[in-house]
Amino acid sequence: MTASHSRRHVQPAAPAAAEGLWSDDEVEVPLPGGDVTDGVVRVGDTVRRPIGPHSRLVHDVLTHLDQVGFAGSPRFLGLDAKGREVLTFVAGEVAGRPWPAWVADERRIVSVARLVRSYDDAVVTLPIPESGADPQFAAPAGTPPSVAGRAELLGHMDVTPENVVFRDAEAVALIDFDLVRPATRAEEVGNVLQWWAPLMPIEDREPVLRDVDPIARAMVIVDAYGLSDADRDLLVPVMRNAADRTWYLMKQRAEDLGGG
Secondary structure, three states: OOOOOOOOOOOOOOOOOOOOOEOOOOOEEEOOOOOOOOOOEEEOOEEEEOOOOOHHHHHHHHHHHHHOOOOOOOOEEEEEOOOOEEEEOOOOEOOOOOOOHHHHOHHHHHHHHHHHHHHHHHHOOOOOOOHHHOHHHOOOOOOOOOOOOOOOEEEOOOOOHHHEEEEOOEEEEEOOOOOOEEEOHHHHHHHHHHHHOOOOOHHHOOHHHOOOOHHHHHHHHHHHHOOOHHHHHHHHHHHHHHHHHHHHHHHHHHHHHOOO
16 A cells, blocks of 8 residues: 555654653663664663654654554653653564674565565555655755655665564564655665665675675565565666765765764
8 A cells, every 4th residue: 555645744743751751760771772873771671762853753653653553663652751762672683783694584584574564554644744844854955856756654764684673583673763754665665675685785785695696685575565566667766866865965964973
């Protein structure tokens, strides 16, 4: 099911807060942060994360997923006494660096693709905020225009092995929604292909994926997701365009935050 282009677009609501702030009496256990968020800790059966410019939208997405019965993501519980967001902890196996050998397992990529499809089908009924209403969606100056077309849903858009929870070799949950944004299904699947096929130069691949056939794995992922023929035709131009656009974003981040 894809979203109707006539679907109403709204701005995300302000971050919700729990009726009572969460206690910080329990021991904090640092969790490995991704490329976007540091300061993530586990406290009991919850995860605490710093609030950022992305948080309002993330809370809206997680709340919606909970309301529609999607079990493959953390639940947003509110804010703690330190002003951090409180999420349910999702138990399971997550890849660290260097990536473990199981990332190359074809059965796992099938389950990843199916999980992402389930997420997209669940989130597609959540109205998409207007791009101009949130600066996180603004493209840096000089960025080539997107060729993906009108956004259909709020894509996860960061489906790396570090952001997928497995149990018994089956993908059961997506975590780290910091890069959630308006996207098409072709863009979402393109992101999955980038990391799990992986569609990148061999020298840029993690060691466990340097000997795999990325085209064969890409076909497995696309079929498992159930991407439409029309979206399959868009995948290559959309991914090339996304790579071009990402260069400008990385350049802006380096200028704003430092680093290369």
